[in-house]
Amino acid sequence: MASSRPDPPEAATPSARLDEILDDKLRIQELPDSDHEYEDLSPQEEAHMAYLESVRIPIVDSFKTTSSEVQDETLEAVLPFLEGNPNDFPLNEHGIPHLQKEKHIKFLKKALGDYPAPFAMMDASRPWLVYWGLQGLSALGYDISEYRERVIHTFSLAQYPAGGYGGNYGHFPHLAATYAAVLSIIMVSTPDSPATYDSINRKNLWHFLGQLKQPDGGFNMTTGGEEDIRGAYCALTVLSLLNLPLELPDDAPARKCGLTSFTDRLGEWIGRCQSFDGGISAAPGNEAHGAYAFCGLGALAILGPPKETLHKYFDMSRLIHWLSARQCAPEGGYNGRTNKLVDGCYSHWVGGCWALVEEHQSEGLWNRDALARYVLSAAQFSKGGLVDKPGKRPDAYHTCYNLAGLSAAQHRYIHDAEKAGKLGLDAPFHWTPNGTFAASTIWTPADEVARIHPVFVIPFSAASESRKYFADKGSL
Numbered sequence: 001m002a003s004s005r006p007d008p009p010e011a012a013t014p015s016a017r018l019d020e021i022l023d024d025k026l027r028i029q030e031l032p033d034s035d036h037e038y039e040d041l042s043p044q045e046e047a048h049m050a051y052l053e054s055v056r057i058p059i060v061d062s063f064k065t066t067s068s069e070v071q072d073e074t075l076e077a078v079l080p081f082l083e084g085n086p087n088d089f090p091l092n093e094h095g096i097p098h099l100q101k102e103k104h105i106k107f108l109k110k111a112l113g114d115y116p117a118p119f120a121m122m123d124a125s126r127p128w129l130v131y132w133g134l135q136g137l138s139a140l141g142y143d144i145s146e147y148r149e150r151v152i153h154t155f156s157l158a159q160y161p162a163g164g165y166g167g168n169y170g171h172f173p174h175l176a177a178t179y180a181a182v183l184s185i186i187m188v189s190t191p192d193s194p195a196t197y198d199s200i201n202r203k204n205l206w207h208f209l210g211q212l213k214q215p216d217g218g219f220n221m222t223t224g225g226e227e228d229i230r231g232a233y234c235a236l237t238v239l240s241l242l243n244l245p246l247e248l249p250d251d252a253p254a255r256k257c258g259l260t261s262f263t264d265r266l267g268e269w270i271g272r273c274q275s276f277d278g279g280i281s282a283a284p285g286n287e288a289h290g291a292y293a294f295c296g297l298g299a300l301a302i303l304g305p306p307k308e309t310l311h312k313y314f315d316m317s318r319l320i321h322w323l324s325a326r327q328c329a330p331e332g333g334y335n336g337r338t339n340k341l342v343d344g345c346y347s348h349w350v351g352g353c354w355a356l357v358e359e360h361q362s363e364g365l366w367n368r369d370a371l372a373r374y375v376l377s378a379a380q381f382s383k384g385g386l387v388d389k390p391g392k393r394p395d396a397y398h399t400c401y402n403l404a405g406l407s408a409a410q411h412r413y414i415h416d417a418e419k420a421g422k423l424g425l426d427a428p429f430h431w432t433p434n435g436t437f438a439a440s441t442i443w444t445p446a447d448e449v450a451r452i453h454p455v456f457v458i459p460f461s462a463a464s465e466s467r468k469y470f471a472d473k474g475s476l
Ligand SMILES: [Zn+2]
Pocket: 343, 344, 345, 346, 388, 398
């Protein structure tokens, strides 16, 4: 499409008009860029420039739109960070900023503290703030056990008496809040601290999930709320990690339509969320989006071994094509939708899809180095925390998901499909780490983040210990 549009008339551009007006001898020649801006480049900066030139997309659409203008502005903001080191971070042996672990730990610890009054608008996001903070700290290798008591206290107050968790104290239960609360609780739980696990009222939670199951197979986010693919992923995550029964409670409305299990018609419903362009959308017929792609793939990877479920419910060639198209060049990071801007949080939402997809296809479908370059060079904020893109402020959300994306680039996982599927929703417990990508030209061991469970986005041990604890415990 880009090349089919006619170029604007040459005479309309200022430089072309100058050519007409001025005799060559009268013109003051502009210095070429190479003599002027880049004379003091270090060999590493020269290498960065050469790399960026090599991945720059050669076809430029000269048709200006609001989207193309903000894309140009984004490149202007991002490129200085990929070419040089405006934050003056210490550089690794590849000339890339080291991961500023101490600064990010300090930032996330602050994010788990008190908030000033203007943050009242975040009131309903308390479970998320806790989850992003704890998961980010874990990814940086920080021991989060000091938060155990506070986490139990917070979520005992946010747990709704009839089941599930609200966004804050006294709020009605919501599936997204429940997902973040459960992940936070099991992250600080250990087998020798059963009170933390047992703070979750599983029986009431099971009833709450039963209210959300829809006759078409999907899940509402809250009673009477919207049905979307977050619901499928969040519900399956909670059912699987807490080893809840898969049969629907007797009071589940979907039973009136003949459904008996949480998994009835679910794979088909998720499959219907694949859009015409191959991506995954929130609900059938909507626009594809990177975060929904992760939810869709994650949900299917819980429903069964991804080698089977992904191929069964998605057209994987079209999905891989769509996911690949989300990696921006020359930025290296991901955008979340077609024609959108690079954003650090998609380092996980799209970057995290590959571990699940590579179980279905062979490796090498994405550029790990390019993503790591974006995270380390462009997404680290000078004072700590990670950002959407240069010029933005850091927050716990972008810090957590930039780090998860960096982890996805650095680590390899394999799934043992042979062992999976014997018990309800046990497929995600058969992933194992399979080494790191040591051949990177971007990061060094000092820049590595911890392994993260590719389906649940928490430490491996937190996932397996939770499942084991509740499996041993047995009935509700
Ligand atoms: Zn973002």
